Amino acid sequence: MELQAWLEEVVQLLREHGILAIRSPQADGRIEAAQGFPKGFSELLKRYDISVFQAGEVAVFGNTTGQYYTIEHLWSDTHLIEPLLKARLVPFGRPDLDLVNYDPICFDMRNGNGIDAPIVRVDHEEILSHFRMPEPVAVADSFLDLLQRGPIQKELDA
8 A cells, every 4th residue: 555545544544533633833843753653654643633542452642742642752761762663663652541551552663564564562571671672462464454443532531
């Protein structure tokens, strides 16, 4: 699937649930972390304000200023982020929004087609407590697959 077709499908799925809005001009440059993501997700971050939402068993963090659960906040834990990025695992969410499960949900950039990539969960304790990279656990074939399987729900208390 080409980038534009991928974006149109993802945008339609998210708009149906009130999750994204067209980006305001003053928001440009807010997410520098868009580097490293698959092209499709990176373009989504650049073009839209995305509220945190639940897609199936994954809480997808947004890029909307004023929310706690943002990708920028997720990336602030350098002890976790640096080893993930070295392993080409790019985090964008968690299994849920409570503080019980801190495992990052990541794009597995070792695989994929450049526009999208497999979605995996990584055991954070292996990285933070045992200083080793665990074998990621598959969550979905791709971000689009994750959205299509759903259900998608906007998180109102984020």
